[in-house]
Amino acid sequence: MADLTTTFLGITSPNPFWLASAPPTDKEVNVRRAFEAGWGGVVWKTLGEEGPPVVNVNGPRYGAIYGGDRRLLGLNNIELITDRPLEQNLEEITRVKKDYPDRAIIVSLMVPCEEAAWKAILPKVEATGADGIELNFGCPHGMAERGMGAAVGQVPEYIEMVTRWCKENYSKPVIVKLTPNITDIRLPAEAAMRGGADAVSLINTINSVISVDLDTMAPEPTIDGKGSHGGYCGPAVKPIALNMVAEIARSPVTAGLPISGIGGVTTWRDAAEFMALGCGNVQVCTAAMTYGFKVVEEMISGLSQWMDEKGHTSIDDFVGMAVPNVRDWQHLNLNYIAKAVIDEDACIQCGRCYAVCEDTSHQAIAMSEDRVFTVKDEECVACNLCVSVCPVEDCISMVAMTPGEVDPRTGDVVEKEYANWTTHPNNPGNTCASG
Ligand SMILES: Cc1cc2nc3c(=O)[nH]c(=O)nc-3n(C[C@H](O)[C@H](O)[C@H](O)COP(=O)(O)O)c2cc1C
Ligand code: SF4
Ligand code: SF4
Secondary structure, three states, X not given: OOEOOEEEOOEEEOOOEEEOOOHHHOOHHHHHHHHHHOOOEEEEEEEOOOOOOOOOOOXXXXXXXXXXXXXXXEEEEOOXXXXXXXXXXXXXXXXXXXXXXXXXXXXXXXXXXXHHHHHHHHHHHHOOOOOEEEEEOOOOOOOHHHOOXXXXXXXXXXXXXXXXXXXXXXXXXXXXXXXXXXXXXXXXHHHHHHOOOOEEEEOOOEEEOOEEEOOOXXXXXXXXXXXXXXXXXXXXXXXXXXXXXXXXXXOOOOOOOOEEEEOOOOOHHHHHHHHHOOEEEEEEOHHHHHHOOOHHHHHHHHHHHHHHHHOOOEHHHOOOOOHHHOOOHHHOOOOOOEEEEEOOOOOOOOOHHHHHHHHHOOOOEEEOOOOOEEEOOOOOOOOOHHHHHOOOOOOEEEEEOOOOOEOOOOOOEOOOOOOOHHHOOOOHHHHHHHO
C-alpha cells in the first residue's frame, strides 16, 4: 500500500492533508477532534498580537453559492482572525502539540507591519513547540483595512521585509501565505523567497460580494441592513488556485520553492492535482466546514488507492509531475487535430450537445428524426463544449486523428510534426520577421 507520509520543510505528517487556518483550527477541542479523525496537520487559526482580541460581527458571517442540487460550490465569509486571547491559544497549541507529536502544527500569524510587533510574538510561538509559522498576508477583509493581511500581501516589498524579520527572529520554517487578490502571483512569491521564506502557501480567500438580497437591497451576509465584501473559497476557487500554483512552480525564479496548495480541495483528486502541479501538501478549509472532519477519511483512502493503481509508492513520486506540461498558449501544438465522438449506447438523447453546438459553437452535431446524435467531422473543431455540457460522463470523447489522415473540415493532411503559433505562417510576427 502506498505510503502517504509527507515531509514538508522537514516537518513530517502521516498524510499530506492539513487543515487550513480557519474555524476548523480555531481551538484545542477542534484540533484534537481533527487529529482523531485522521488529519495529518493543522495550521492554527491566525493569531494576532497580545492585548484585547479582535471582535467579530454578531450576525451572519457566511454566504454561499450552490449547484442545482444545493451542493455548496463557493463560500464567502467576513470573519476576522481569532477572537480569542493570545495566551489562551498559545497554551492550547502547546498542549495539543505535546499530545500529538506525529502531527504537524503550524501557527498562523498576523500582527501589525512593525518589526517590534513581530519580535514580540515570535518567541512566544517558538515556546509552544509548534513546527513552524505561516504568515497570513492574505485576509482580504477587516484586517486589510487595518494595514494587515492582504494589505501586506499586495505589496511585495512588505512581504520581503516581514518575512526577513521572521526568519531573523524565529528558528523554525516560515511559510508565507499569499493572497490571490493580485494581478501576478509570481511577484509576491518572489518577494517571499527574497525574504528567506521556506515555502509559500496559496491561496487565501478571493475578495467578493457573494449575493445581494433583493428585498432589503443589501449585500449578503447582511448585518443590520448592510453588507461588506468578504473572502471567497471552496470548490469554485480551485481553478484559480491551481493556476497560481502552476505559475509559481514553473517560473524559473521560484521553481523549486516548496508550495502548500490551498483552495477548494474537497476530494483526494483535488489534492492530487495540486500536488501534481508542485505542492508538497494541501490545506483544506471549506470541505471540512461543509462535510465535517471525517471527510479526510475519503481523501486518505482515495489518494492511497490512486497511488497504488499508478504505482506511486510515496508522495514525492508524483509531486510536480504535471509542471513540465504547463505551457503558455503559444506553445501548444497546432498540428494536433481531434474530433468529438458520441457513444450512442451511453447517450440519453437529451439534445444538450446539439443545442449548444448549433447555437454557440460550430453546428457540428446532427440530430436525426428519432433523436440519434452524430458528429459532423467536416464541421467539428473539437472545442469540447459538448463534452462540458453532456450530463452523461464519458458519453462524448475527443479522439485524436492520426498523422497522415485528412481532416475533413480543412481538407489538410494531419501533420506528425509539432508546430505552434510562434512558427505559424498566420502569426503577424513571423510575417514581419520573414518580410
Ligand atoms: C470562515 C473562514 C475563516 C478563515 N480564516 C482564516 C484565517 O484566520 N487565516 C487564514 O490564513 N486564512 C483564513 N481563511 C482562509 C482559509 O485558510 C483558506 O485559505 C481558504 O478558505 C481557501 O481554502 P478552501 O477553499 O479549502 O476553503 C478562512 C476561511 C474561512 C472560510
Ligand atoms: S467538439 Fe465542439 S464543435 Fe465538435 S461537436 Fe462538440 S461542441 Fe460541436
Ligand atoms: S448531451 Fe450527451 S446525452 Fe445528451 S444528446 Fe448529447 S451525447 Fe447524448
